[in-house]
Amino acid sequence: MTILDTNPVRLRELDELFGNQVTTVMSNPVSIHENVIDSDLVIGAVLIPGAKAPRLVRESTVQLMKAHSVIVDVAIDQGGIFETVDRVSTHDDPTYTKHDVVHYAVGNMPGAVPRTSTIGLSNVTIPYAAQIANDLEKALLHNVNLRKGLNTYRGQITYEAVATAHGSKYEPFAAV
């Protein structure tokens, strides 16, 4: 198995984590092309928070993959990283074929395993929920992590990227 990433520090960590089980490769247009064309399975795993996924794999590269290879684009919720992924598929009809390559681009993949996902999500959200319910203002004042989560408050947009997206005024949280 080969993992590509643009961050040399992360590549070093992955090398330490997986040892000889994986080959780590610096990601660039050349290394992506070379590795994708002779893979049986390619997994797209580039997610940039709050941004559209970069289109890293060209259609001309997918054309050179062997027939009946498989692409799984996990970045589909942000638009996907393969040029050949042009629509979101569903758990009921999960794949489509292009250039003889099977494309799996299901939106909201965790929805297929709701029990695992519900427990995993609840594990991390409940401690924050308890802080919010104990005292909202105090939690927002003292917990920087939680304050980053505040998007609207008292009729104001308190998250910059959301205000920018809608051409509205950004008002950072201030306790009243």
Place this chain on the structure above:
Amino acid sequence: MRIGIPKEVKNNENRVAITPAGVSQLKSAGHDVHIETEAGVASGFSDQEYHVAGAVIEPTAADVWKMEMVMKVKEPVASEYDYFYEGLILFAYLHLAAEPELTSALVSKKVTAIAFETVESEKRTLPLLTPMSEVAGRMASQIGAQFLEKPKGGKGILLSGIPGVPRGKVTVIGGGVVGTNAARSQSVLEQM
């Protein structure tokens, strides 16, 4: 505080915002949890389990949206905007940058909205998004292996190989939470 948990309304959304274990955690912190009937069924949690954990089972969505705080999984859909009222605390995945109408409903109704996906730790990780990235990454390997089977449209190869037959070549683009978890479950598959 009284916390309401509605059943998810989006198509194919089978998750729910709280487990019975979560209910008992909030109860012991001194809060009341009111959950819409059958909200957890698709995740395998019955009303009875929530009741035993200390939750009040409510017959309709309107009943749980009356609470001071509402926790859910996905962003509210248009039919739920009518439940908003001034001072309501909403804690859920919201993705407001892509949701102009929801954003304006939250602003005009003066809702306090806290989005799971923008809660951020000191190390710039996204702790409330991470578990779902882990799920998607680990699923990706198992899905990929499955679709390489001939009846599913694939090449007809067993990804792990067998003694004397090489395993399939896998490339993962991106070494973050998703890619690392894809690699982790891949190495498990290869040992099977």
